[in-house]
Amino acid sequence: MEIKVWSYLKEYEQLKDEILKAVEGVFASGQLILGEKVRTFEKSYAEYCGVKYGIGVDNGTNAITLALHALGIGKGDEVITVANTAIPTVSAIVTAGAEPVFVDINPATYLMNVNQLEAVITPKTRCIIPVHLFGQCADMDPLLEVAKKNNLFVLEDCAQSHGAEYKGKKSGALSDVSTTSFYPTKVLGAYGDGGMVITDDEKIEQKVRRLRFYGAEKTYYAIEHGYNSRLDEVQAAILLTKLPYLDQYVARRREIAAQYNTLLRDTELVIPEEAAYGKHAYHLYVVRHPKRDVIVSKLRENNIFVNINYPWPIHTMTGYEYLGYKEGDLPETESAAREIFSLPIYPTLTDDEVLTVSNVLHDILHKI
Ligand SMILES: Cc1ncc(COP(=O)(O)O)c(C=O)c1O
CATH class of the missing domain: 3.40.640.10 (Type I PLP-dependent aspartate aminotransferase-like (Major domain))
Structure with a gap:
């Protein structure tokens, strides 16, 4: 699958x-x-x-x-x-x-x-x-x-x-x-x-x-x-x-996020934090791990496709070099970019698929 x-x-x-x-x-x-x-x-x-x-x-x-x-x-x-x-x-x-x-960004959110x-x-x-x-x-x-x-x-x-x-x-x-x-x-x-x-x-x-x-x-x-x-x-x-259907879409995304939260809570992954001031719509479910690149490639080997949003902070891109920033200027942004990745999340993703993503992740995390 x-x-x-x-x-x-x-x-x-x-x-x-x-x-x-x-x-x-x-x-x-x-x-x-x-x-x-x-x-x-x-x-x-x-x-x-x-x-x-x-x-x-x-x-x-x-x-x-x-x-x-x-x-x-x-x-x-x-x-x-x-x-x-x-x-x-x-x-x-x-x-x-x-x-x-x-x-820079707040590393919690x-x-x-x-x-x-x-x-x-x-x-x-x-x-x-x-x-x-x-x-x-x-x-x-x-x-x-x-x-x-x-x-x-x-x-x-x-x-x-x-x-x-x-x-x-x-x-x-x-x-x-x-x-x-x-x-x-x-x-x-x-x-x-x-x-x-x-x-x-x-x-x-x-x-x-x-x-x-x-x-x-x-x-x-x-x-x-x-x-x-x-x-x-x-x-x-x-x-x-x-x-x-928008409210239903948000509700289902929140349901999937809650499932991931429960299933991944006892792993070394940093799971997303919902700030007390608001309601998260979970456009993306972003997790964090220092061995991100290994995990992402192993997920792909298992036919689970994830994204990295985003691998390169804008201030480090050639296209924006002229703004005069250098590596190290936005430490939290740069360190997040090295470690975060986004798990599948969209309203029609099934509970079984969420479980499969989590099982495969558990397996990968035990072995690395
Ligand atoms: C945060 C953010 N701002 C702006 C845009 C631009 O939207 P569009 O792709 O419709 O031009 C996007 C989407 O790509 C986005 O994610």
């Missing part, structure tokens, strides 16, 4: 009729771009998050760039984030024209160490981007306090945190503007690319709406320089079909 780190195929089997009907509905509607499906999904997802406005965009990377642009952030500005994230958090800052500045923020704030700092990585929110209250004290914007990167909560509020509802991705592997995934900017601020909403459509409010007339960054009707229709 082969266990994949992620697959949508069983989900598709279960939802096939609904999904094909939704897609057929779009094709038959006569409206393929910026129609009723995008509008309804924007409203529904914003409502789910407890936020006023949602603007559907083409992916989670451009969502960040557009949101930064809407905040007036660009050339000459600094944006603080983490190096333990997917490349797009950082590439989007660079695309917006600003310079990324990194703080792998999320932004908010205690280090004050030390890197300069007169050029304009914004903090906490990444709610792996499905769990960064510690927002102290972060928002630092932002307020220093007059900085906060943009939550919620690409991995659909359904996650911080002190009873949904991720994305905690800051000036938030962005998310509906890349297929995400907790709420499209069957292609997709993203959204959400905000309570009408000015930001209108600006992002223009920016995703060539800077135009009406067809063929640009008020300002913009992009083409639209969510399309087909993906919106699929996402609308899946949105009512």
